[in-house]
Amino acid sequence: MSGQAAGRRATVVGVGYSSVHRELGVDTRPLVVDACVAALRDAGLTPTGIDAVFEYPGVGSQSAVNVQRLLGIGDLKAYGDLGGSGPSGLAAAMAAVAAVESGSCDVALVFRSVNREWGQQSGRVEVPPAGNAAQFTLPYGDFGGIIPSMGMRKYRRLAELGGSEEDYGQIAVNARRWAAMYERGVLTKPLTMDDYLSSRFVAEPLRLLDCDYPVTGACAAIITTAERARDLAGQPVTIDSVAFGTGSRPDWTFSDDLLFGGTIGCARRLWEKSSVTARDVDVAELYDGFTHITISWIEALGLCGIGEFGDWVDGGKRIGPGGALPLNTNGGQLAAGRLHGLAFLTEAVQQLRGDCGQRQVPGARVAVVANAHGPQCGAMVLTRE
Amino acid sequence: MGKPAPIPDQASAFFWEGAARGELLVQRCEDCRAFQYPPTVVCEKCQSRDVRPTRVSGRGTLYALTVMHQAFLPVFAEDLPFTIALVDLDDAPGARLLANIVDADPGGLTAGDPLEVVFEPRGDYAIPQFRPAAAQRAGAA
Numbered sequence: 001m002s003g004q005a006a007g008r009r010a011t012v013v014g015v016g017y018s019s020v021h022r023e024l025g026v027d028t029r030p031l032v033v034d035a036c037v038a039a040l041r042d043a044g045l046t047p048t049g050i051d052a053v054f055e056y057p058g059v060g061s062q063s064a065v066n067v068q069r070l071l072g073i074g075d076l077k078a079y080g081d082l083g084g085s086g087p088s089g090l091a092a093a094m095a096a097v098a099a100v101e102s103g104s105c106d107v108a109l110v111f112r113s114v115n116r117e118w119g120q121q122s123g124r125v126e127v128p129p130a131g132n133a134a135q136f137t138l139p140y141g142d143f144g145g146i147i148p149s150m151g152m153r154k155y156r157r158l159a160e161l162g163g164s165e166e167d168y169g170q171i172a173v174n175a176r177r178w179a180a181m182y183e184r185g186v187l188t189k190p191l192t193m194d195d196y197l198s199s200r201f202v203a204e205p206l207r208l209l210d211c212d213y214p215v216t217g218a219c220a221a222i223i224t225t226a227e228r229a230r231d232l233a234g235q236p237v238t239i240d241s242v243a244f245g246t247g248s249r250p251d252w253t254f255s256d257d258l259l260f261g262g263t264i265g266c267a268r269r270l271w272e273k274s275s276v277t278a279r280d281v282d283v284a285e286l287y288d289g290f291t292h293i294t295i296s297w298i299e300a301l302g303l304c305g306i307g308e309f310g311d312w313v314d315g316g317k318r319i320g321p322g323g324a325l326p327l328n329t330n331g332g333q334l335a336a337g338r339l340h341g342l343a344f345l346t347e348a349v350q351q352l353r354g355d356c357g358q359r360q361v362p363g364a365r366v367a368v369v370a371n372a373h374g375p376q377c378g379a380m381v382l383t384r385e
Numbered sequence: 386m387g388k389p390a391p392i393p394d395q396a397s398a399f400f401w402e403g404a405a406r407g408e409l410l411v412q413r414c415e416d417c418r419a420f421q422y423p424p425t426v427v428c429e430k431c432q433s434r435d436v437r438p439t440r441v442s443g444r445g446t447l448y449a450l451t452v453m454h455q456a457f458l459p460v461f462a463e464d465l466p467f468t469i470a471l472v473d474l475d476d477a478p479g480a481r482l483l484a485n486i487v488d489a490d491p492g493g494l495t496a497g498d499p500l501e502v503v504f505e506p507r508g509d510y511a512i513p514q515f516r517p518a519a520a521q522r523a524g525a526a
Binding site: 127128129130131132133135136137138139140141142143144147148151152153154155156159160200201202203204205206249253254258 | 392
């Protein structure tokens with residue numbers, strides 16, 4: 001960051017995962033401990049070395065201080081539960097970057113823990129009260145998280161920018177290709193375009209296979225200064241640039257830009273602060289809670305022009321294994337399960353360290369990571385020294 | 386159990402009360418003349434507190450729609466498939482409402498199509514809904 005002492009440049013020095021579960025009723029507490037301990041081991045650290053904890057809360061999560069206690073970490077210099085309105089799980093890492101670079105803390109643990117129940121809200125019997133913001137949506141049956149909004153985003157994109165349903169299908173088909181090479185892959189059976197096009201509508205034109213797959217699990221990362229990283233065992237990955245975005249009328253429903261939300265401004269700020277450009281990206285890990293989100297980020301980040309995704313993706317070749325721009329190299333949330341955002345960061349770190357085995361992108365030195373959409377956008381550029 | 390009825394607040398009471406009378410009212414700023422929806426406590430353009438309910442024609446244009454094939458609330462299951470849409474009001478630029486599309490096959494609609502408001506009783510109030518504009522319906526018949 002400009003004006004930032006080089007020694008305090010935020011760096012990722014460890015990542016870790018728990019096991020990932022498809023069944024209901026799994027307690028996330030041991031899983032979040034597993035993920036955090038794995039990240040600490042990866043960094044060559046013990047809990048006593050941590051002085052900050054950040055997480056994105058929600059169904060199935062544990063608060064930062066609960067995890068502090070479960071891990072026996074001492075008094076924290078910085079902490080936060082950054083939920084609700086932030087850029088999904090990446091929000092925790094973005095807060096850690098700010099805290100580390102400002103000098104508020106030196107070594108931050110960040111995690112996201114979620115359960116499958118969070119993604120099983122359909123058919124819920126209780127009708128919540130249609131007050132506050134819900135008075136303008138709930139009476140119309142607009143319920144189910146952001147699913148109706150995503151249906152309208154896909155509809156409006158097809159109406160305004162053209163393209164085809166196959167464009168969306170390329171994101172879904174690509175996810176399975178990569179997940180087949182990932183040890184934590186959940187949906188590893190290949191998907192054909194016909195499978196995608198015959199999957200049922202949830203909120204037409206949004207199809208079931210446009211939506212990510214709910215799981216129970218946790219992932220974690222350790223963020224510290226470049227100076228401190230030099231004393232640690234692992235290969236550090238530099239956080240080159242960080243940016244947020246909300247759009248000018250931030251709302252999931254009543255937005256002035258349903259197609260891109262905050263992605264455009266976020267991407268512009270990201271590249272303004274970065275030491276590299278969109279042309280330098282070797283691997284992209286872009287949120288795929290819904291396929292529309294991934295396409296938005298590809299265009300907003302300038303990996304191709306606005307409305308040009310369909311041609312650019314080249315029948316899927318460009319984003320698949322061996323392609324010019326490998327995308328979501330662990331299968332993303334569509335095929336490796338919804339660990340809700342932070343796993344895009346941990347996968348990017350593993351790619352830049354060359355730890356990805358058969359799914360490794362050869363010689364990857366620059367990764368771009370993005371989370372969420374609409375009013376909750378966040379992104380990072382990561383580089384290997 | 387019936388479908389959820391809106392629970393008005395101080396800023397929105399006029400909207401639901403108007404709908405109950407069969408009138409579509411949206412906020413207009415007396416200082417900068419901007420329209421806005423949903424109703425809130427100040428003008429989001431100039432922060433004036435002088436935002437007044439203003440009656441509009443109820444004519445609108447389809448911005449986007451989605452056809453729900455899964456009812457996330459069981460009380461809507463009998464309506465499946467039903468259509469949720471965003472509608473730009475013709476005489477209140479900047480005001481975009483969410484509503485259901487009624488009396489239409491959504492497959493026959495395209496973004497930009499003209500719509501008109503109708504009111505559906507709900508609890509103590511009514512909720513604005515939209516259907517294809519009269520000319521459109523006549524043309525289709």
